[in-house]
Amino acid sequence: MESVEKKIEQAIRRRPKGSIFFADDFSKYGSPEAIRKSLERLHNKEKITRLAHGIYTKPKESKYLGAVMPSAEEVAEAITKRDKIRTVPTGNYALNALGLSPQIPMKIVLLTDGSPRELKIGKRTIxxxxxxxxxxxxxxxxxxxxxxxxxxxxxEKIDEREEKKIIELLKSENIQDLKHDINLAPAWIRKIMNKAILND
Known part of the structure; x- marks a missing residue:
């Protein structure tokens, strides 16, 4: 009979490089303890890489960089999908995602309707x-x-350049979604967002 480790290893082999997976993904192969130990052994054999507690990846390989790990953003997205939760990026993370700040935030803060938690992925935090x-x-x-x-x-701090860029970005938003979201925003933000519809 095949061991839990062997079954997990075969399942991982079928996944594309760069995949993120969780200990829970393999629940059909054995008890939580057997799965945890199997993943630990596969990590020690360098078949997979542990990103955080219960989160692993099969890294992509680069000729120049060696193993390429998924970004903290990709890990956050994988957790959001797995837990079927809603999340909204905030702060510097939202600014960077829109191209309003070149700074890659070391701390990604996501508002969620799921359980609050903090994870360390490399040098960054989610x-x-x-x-x-x-x-x-x-x-x-x-x-x-x-x-x-x-x-x-x-x-008080938004400048003309930032406002212009935001209006341009909003013009590519789905119009129904944009109208829906304008109603959720504070009055001063609503005024800016409305310009994307008026200037269209």
Whole structure:
């Protein structure tokens, strides 16, 4: 009979390089303890790499860089999908995602309706922060980032260049999603977001 480790190794072999997987993904192969030990052994044999507690990857290989690990953003996305939770990027992470700040944040803060937790991925941190449902109702991929980015910049500090860039970005948002999300924003942010519809 095949060991739990062998079954897990075969399942991982079928996955593309760069995949992120969780200990729970292999629950059909054995007890939580047997799975944990098998993943630990595969990690020690360098067949997989441990990213955080219970989170692993099969790294991509680069001719120049060697093993290429998934980014903290990719790990956050994988957790969001696995747990079927809603998340909204905030602060510097939202600014960077929109191209309003070149700075890659060392700490990713995501508002969520899931459980609050903090993970360390390499030198970076992912912080899932419990939030009220109102903060998670935005539908548009761009408009939900815009609301959080503008909150981070602040009403008095936004300059003309930033406002112009935000309006341009919002023009590529789905119009129905944009109209829906405008109604969720504070009054001063609503005024800016409305310009993307008026200037269209």
């Amino acid at each position: 912080n899932f922060k419990k939030s009220t449902p109102n903060n998670l109702l935005a539908k548009g991929k761009i408009s939900r980032l815009v609301i959080q980015a503008l909150k981070e910049i602040g009403k």
